[in-house]
Amino acid sequence: MSTWRRWAVKLAQHASSALPGVHSPWAEAMRREIDYIADDAAALRWAIGCVLASYRTRLMQWFNPRTSRRQVAASSALILLLAVALYDSAGGQTEPPRPAPDETICDPVASPELRQDRGGLHRPTDAAHRTCRSDRPDPLNPKK
Amino acid sequence: MPRKPNNSRQTRALLAAFLERSRTWRHGYDLSKETGLRSGTLYPLLMRLSEQGLLEPRWQEPERPGLPPRHVYRLTTAGLALAREQELEAVAAERAGVLA
Numbered sequence A: 001m002s003t004w005r006r007w008a009v010k011l012a013q014h015a016s017s018a019l020p021g022v023h024s025p026w027a028e029a030m031r032r033e034i035d036y037i038a039d040d041a042a043a044l045r046w047a048i049g050c051v052l053a054s055y056r057t058r059l060m061q062w063f064n065p066r067t068s069r070r071q072v073a074a075s076s077a078l079i080l081l082l083a084v085a086l087y088d089s090a091g092g093q094t095e096p097p098r099p100a101p102d103e104t105i106c107d108p109v110a111s112p113e114l115r116q117d118r119g120g121l122h123r124p125t126d127a128a129h130r131t132c133r134s135d136r137p138d139p140l141n142p143k144k
Numbered sequence B: 001m002p003r004k005p006n007n008s009r010q011t012r013a014l015l016a017a018f019l020e021r022s023r024t025w026r027h028g029y030d031l032s033k034e035t036g037l038r039s040g041t042l043y044p045l046l047m048r049l050s051e052q053g054l055l056e057p058r059w060q061e062p063e064r065p066g067l068p069p070r071h072v073y074r075l076t077t078a079g080l081a082l083a084r085e086q087e088l089e090a091v092a093a094e095r096a097g098v099l100a
Helices: A003-017 A021-036 A040-062 A065-090 A112-116 A126-135 B009-020 B028-035 B039-051 B077-099
Strands: B055-060 B070-075
Touching (some): A003 A021, A021 A040, A021 B028
16 A cells, blocks of 8 residues: 555545544545545545545534534533632632731830831731830830 | 525536436546546535435445445435526526627
């Protein structure tokens, strides 16, 4: 079997596999016709045409108004389902509240820990809080 | 104005080829050689005509052993009527062209 003939057979097989369903007897018919073509170059040309015919038929099937209406309906239903699922899984989830340092009591200038992390989100520990409190004069009891 | 179905040059050529030997079962390669249509054009046409009930396909046992069965085609009564109608139209158009 020549290289051209081998390619022709491969292409015809591809054309046959690209055209499943109700058109499969036609794909098989195109493929079998290769065996009756004596000239290898003609067989290859025939096989290329078979591939084009398969693709063309598939495209026509895709753009068939009856089929496309069904496909559009199915795609819309799927998108709607995905949207509802995403909304459900994302619903109720909000950004967690940012912890804010209690600056009414603790002065960041006085607290070394807060002074270091002034730009970021930092919640002073209880220990730092206590230190901070003890450093500052109690506004209600300035003598302490 | 809506386009008349099965009125393309390729379809007319194919129907004319079938009409020439209306009782004979024809195969794809034979039709391709006679009409000059390549397989990529011929088979979608054959499929469409078959879906419209204008063409009758069947599998034919091979004449020589070792070869696979072959798909052959013939026009149905409706297909023959359409082919004859198109032939008459073509003849009429030709006459009109000559007279003009």
